[in-house]
Amino acid sequence: MSLLITCVLVIMPLLGCLLWWCNDFWFFLRLKTVQNEGGANSKSSSIIKLPPGHMGLPYFGELLSFLWYFKIVGRPDDFINSKRLKYGDAAGLYRTHLFGSPGVIAFSPAAIKFVMQSESNFKNDWPSFEIVGMSSLVAVEGIAHTRIRSFVSRAINLPQSLRRIAIMVQPRIITALKSWSNQGTIVAYKEAKKVTFENIGTFFASLEPGPVLDTLDILFAGILGGLRASPINFPGSAFRHALQCREKATKFFKKELDKKRKKMSDKDNIRADDNTDDLMDGLMGLKDEEGKQLSDTEVLDNIVSLVVAGYESTSLAIMWALYNLAKYPNVLRKLREENMSLRKHKNGELLTSDDVAKLIYTNKVVEETIRMANIAAFIFRTSTKDVEYKGYTILKGWKVMMWIRYLHTNPENFDDPMSFNPERWSEPAKVGTYQVFGGGPRICAGNMLARLQVAIFLHHLAIGYKWEMVNPKAKMTYLPHPKPEDGVMISFSKL
Numbered sequence: 259m260s261l262l263i264t265c266v267l268v269i270m271p272l273l274g275c276l277l278w279w280c281n282d283f284w285f286f287l288r289l290k291t292v293q294n295e296g297g298a299n300s301k302s303s304s305i306i307k308l309p310p311g312h313m314g315l316p317y318f319g320e321l322l323s324f325l326w327y328f329k330i331v332g333r334p335d336d337f338i339n340s341k342r343l344k345y346g347d348a349a350g351l352y353r354t355h356l357f358g359s360p361g362v363i364a365f366s367p368a369a370i371k372f373v374m375q376s377e378s379n380f381k382n383d384w385p386s387f388e389i390v391g392m393s394s395l396v397a398v399e400g401i402a403h404t405r406i407r408s409f410v411s412r413a414i415n416l417p418q419s420l421r422r423i424a425i426m427v428q429p430r431i432i433t434a435l436k437s438w439s440n441q442g443t444i445v446a447y448k449e450a451k452k453v454t455f456e457n458i459g460t461f462f463a464s465l466e467p468g469p470v471l472d473t474l475d476i477l478f479a480g481i482l483g484g485l486r487a488s489p490i491n492f493p494g495s496a497f498r499h500a501l502q503c504r505e506k507a508t509k510f511f512k513k514e515l516d517k518k519r520k521k522m523s524d525k526d527n528i529r530a531d532d533n534t535d536d537l538m539d540g541l542m543g544l545k546d547e548e549g550k551q552l553s554d555t556e557v558l559d560n561i562v563s564l565v566v567a568g569y570e571s572t573s574l575a576i577m578w579a580l581y582n583l584a585k586y587p588n589v590l591r592k593l594r595e596e597n598m599s600l601r602k603h604k605n606g607e608l609l610t611s612d613d614v615a616k617l618i619y620t621n622k623v624v625e626e627t628i629r630m631a632n633i634a635a636f637i638f639r640t641s642t643k644d645v646e647y648k649g650y651t652i653l654k655g656w657k658v659m660m661w662i663r664y665l666h667t668n669p670e671n672f673d674d675p676m677s678f679n680p681e682r683w684s685e686p687a688k689v690g691t692y693q694v695f696g697g698g699p700r701i702c703a704g705n706m707l708a709r710l711q712v713a714i715f716l717h718h719l720a721i722g723y724k725w726e727m728v729n730p731k732a733k734m735t736y737l738p739h740p741k742p743e744d745g746v747m748i749s750f751s752k753l
């Protein structure tokens with residue numbers, strides 16, 4: 259009996275403590291070794307200080323705690339709140355061990371800005387660049403990044419490209435909304451994905467809806483699945499499957515590219531920027547200041563990565579717009595008023611991107627939808643050297659997680675952050691607190707395009723339809739993206 263009591267009161271807590279601290283101790287020992295060997299910028303051991311925090315359990319790190327807050331109790335922001343209570347928040351950083359790597363979490367506006375702006379200290383880190391393509395915008399660094407970025411931005415983010423895209427995407431949105439009302443009840447996430455992918459087909463490569471586009475959709479589902487999986491390339495793994503899907507999708511786009519090249523050479527001319535039809539034409543036709551064009555591989559890698567970056571994110575934003583407008587009828591009423599009044603002046607013509615710019619309230623609804631959607635909860639970087647921040651060292655090779663979700667849900671940054679209040683956008687957000695699209699040199703290359711698509715969708719929705727949620731109390735899930743469990747099932751009809 260006394261052995262049992264000793265075991266429960268002494269040995270088990272001791273073992274627990276040992277388990278709890280051994281990972282931190284292990285990193286402390288490694289740090290010492292590096293310092294003794296003259297690493298960590300050759301500073302004396304007294305200077306190097308890791309940010310406050312905890313490295314978690316051996317092997318798992320803080321994964322269990324992360325899953326506890328994100329999956330089990332469904333209070334994702336308490337993951338950071340609990341750390342603030344334990345370690346304080348002066349540094350704006352915590353050390354951790356998450357997603358298989360030691361690293362830091364940056365959660366304050368200042369710390370996030372510091373990481374976002376320091377390209378020389380932190381390189382972009384996606385789960386796998388192999389899947390999106392080694393010459394895609396997300397994978398390249400430095401001058402190569404600036405070069406590819408200028409091509410991609412000109413093709414999708416400048417006013418003249420947005421003008422063209424605004425007209426291109428509307429017929430599908432109008433058709434989709436009609437078909438939703440014919441169906442009566444729909445799952446918003448599923449339908450938003452469908453219309454977004456049809457539009458991707460149209461303005462990326464002039465593809466019409468049909469079996470070819472459906473096959474591509476399946477391939478991209480495989481690619482996205484692999485991006486979230488461990489990068490282990492063995493038969494049957496999601497990662498291997500994603501690589502195979504990517505190869506097939508690239509082959510398909512290559513055929514389209516070859517057809518376009520042939521057409522161009524037949525015409526014996528190269529298109530100018532403003533003559534382009536779809537994104538592939540745009541990327542193929544653009545030239546840099548030296549007159550150089552993107553190679554075929556660069557065009558294809560960027561097409562694939564743009565689909566990956568724009569497909570699910572835009573679909574989720576549309577889903578959240580439907581969700582929030584169903585919950586906030588006053589917002590929907592004002593949205594309707596503004597868009598009905600514009601419609602009167604349009605005489606049945608399609609909306610232009612210039613019209614969208616004048617929809618003041620609608621644009622506030624777009625911003626608030628994207629803030630609350632928190633589509634990207636965090637952005638990843640890897641430190642390329644030991645980096646000092648507020649007296650703490652972020653060690654070389656560590657994963658740096660910018661916890662942008664927390665910026666948007668923290669009441670210190672936004673009043674009553676969980677309420678959907680487009681009027682808050684009558685004033686700009688506090689500096690550094692609104693980073694839904696990231697920031698610095700890698701700010702989302704499709705941010706204007708995403709906003710435009712959501713605004714156009716809101717216009718056609720508000721002028722013609724009404725809807726109600728079937729399960730207004732559906733449980734929320736947060737991984738891989740925040741989404742009600744039922745994908746927002748709604749009954750949908752004409753006004």
Ligand code: HEM
Binds near residue numbers: 693701
């Ligand atoms: C609401 C929708 C969207 C959200 C919330 C979103 C969010 C983000 C975020 C957080 C980043 C990372 C920025 C960083 O690393 O600092 C990013 C990067 C990127 N996004 Fe988006 N995005 C959206 C839509 C789109 C669309 C529609 C496209 C294009 C079709 C797109 C293309 C890209 C690209 C190419 C990058 C990489 C930029 C670079 O590395 O230079 N995104 N996005």
